[in-house]
Structures are given as structure tokens and as C-alpha cells.
Amino acid sequence: MARREREHDLPRLWHVVLNVAGPEVPPPELRRGLERLAEDHPFLLTSRYAPDHAEIRYWEEARTLHDAAALALRLWGEHRRTAQLPAWEIVGLEVISRETYHQRLAEGYGPPPAVPIGVHPY
Secondary structure, three states: OOHHHHHHHOOEEEEEEEEEEOOOOOHHHHHHHHHHHHHHOOOEEEEEEEOOEEEEEEEEEEOOHHHHHHHHHHHHHHHHHHHOOOOOEEEEEEEEEHHHHHHHHHHOOOOOOOOOOEEEEO
């Protein structure tokens, strides 16, 4: 097997921005759910929230963008019960390679890295 083919089969890091929205919930309840999600998902960087929507940024390890997107699309639903998250729908998803993420930052495009890390209101 050629070296390039082996490298293609290795997992890579993908930067994910997942947006969810739905009926309003009390902000303290939502914050606690997002904090539990962060405990369950070790690569979670930051979450921002309002009573009717939230944005979650994190790194996903996957072989391809397709795999990373599939994992991202399952994140909210799979952790909804254990983290006690609202039954919101996914309304946005961005998945980009680590290289693209850093290139955007270097060129001054895209949002800066989420600082501080954690769960914060908008």
C-alpha cells in the first residue's frame, strides 16, 4: 500500500460548528445540559446559548469529512437524554479540516477561536 493511501485512511481532526434551535427553555437549564454534554464529549471547545438556540464548537476525529459530518449530526440526538438537552433540531452544520480552519484564521477570515473555552450565553 502506498504511503499516501495509508495516510488517507488515518483519522484526521475536523473543526465542527453545530447550530441547534427550538422552543425557548430556561437558560440555567440549558446551560446545565450543555455543561453535561461537554463532560460527555471530550473534544468540546465551547458552547454559546440563548433561550431558543445554541452553537457548539468542537474538534471531531474522523477519517473523512463525510464521517465527521455524520458524527456531528448524531451528537445532539445521542446525548439529548443523558445530558438533558431540549428536543431541538439541528439548523446548521459546518465541518472543515484542521488545515482549512488554521488557514482561515491566518488570513483573517472566519470567526476567531472560541475564547474562553466553556459554556457561555450569547
